[in-house]
Amino acid sequence: MKPFTYHHARDVADAVQFGGLPHAAYLGGGTNLVDLMRVTAAQPTSVVDVSDLPASIAEREDGGLSIGAGVKNTALAEHPAVRTRFPVLARAIVAGASAQIRNMATVGGNIMQRTRCPYFYDVSGSRCNKRHPGQGCDAVEGLNRGHAILGASTACVATHPSDMCVALAALDAVVHLEGPAGTRVLPLTDLHRLPGDQPHRESAVEPGELITSVELPPLPRGTSSAYRKVRDRASYAFALVSVAAVVRVQEGTLTDVRLALGGVAAKPWRAYEAEQMLRGTPATRQVFWAAAEAELEGARALRDNQFKITLARRTICSVLGELTGGAA
Structure with a gap:
């Protein structure tokens, strides 16, 4: 593991300030980032701990939900409003990982988790355009049983690993972000990018931007x-x-x-x-x-x-x- 500086964010403004440092990464539950740092697939020079930022689930009057990015996956799946109004989301989260991981993983971290492609994780033995743009993709001609069949390119055939995000996409979820340029709102379907010739650019989230909440619009009766x-x-x-x-x-x-x-x-x-x-x-x-x-x-x-x-x-x-x- 490479040396890095650690910052504990007291609030969103604090997090955004530290997140704007070069090669910074946000740390929520750490269930993905820590693994990546251990194998050096991710090498942030600054880690910004956002685990103590406010995390709550608010029921809106129209039947929708506002979900804090720091909410744990278990808490979201077990929330009565999610189980009754949005069962697809509860089922997706429970299908996603072990109970121990769900107890630690956060909503924001789940959204921003990176591919589990074995060639991406194999830092010393495999070429990967996500780690090193222009290096090549060994998965294209390698063991690719679990790889993409839609939206792939010759530069990358990796898949996104999240179950929760699939449900959020079907629910027309909207993501709220805070960054150096201010606040903005983005449909979840526009947040993640297809690889094209730049597979290292995995999302529309700008450097230093932090996901603060996810909004679910109400579903019609029936x-x-x-x-x-x-x-x-x-x-x-x-x-x-x-x-x-x-x-x-x-x-x-x-x-x-x-x-x-x-x-x-x-x-x-x-x-x-x-x-x-x-x-x-x-x-x-x-x-x-x-x-x-x-x-x-x-x-x-x-x-x-x-x-x-x-x-x-x-x-x-x-x-x-x-x-x-x-x-x-």
């Missing part, structure tokens, strides 16, 4: 939601494919549909093409399958992950069937 994670083993494994779905059905017709996929791209993948095809259509298996095929038309498999395309189609159809009374 809305149902679910999260399905398909993985190699029942626990402590990242998604091969996951689906977060939020739907509203009236008289057999899908009046509102929101879908997001995990395990398939460098960011939580909002399935806009499928949503457009599904809205206003009958809730049938044929419609679900056609929408899933349309969404995955642009998928590009690597040597080892062709199965992900079929798996994603089937998982989309299964989750939609679950939410619409078993049509699939």
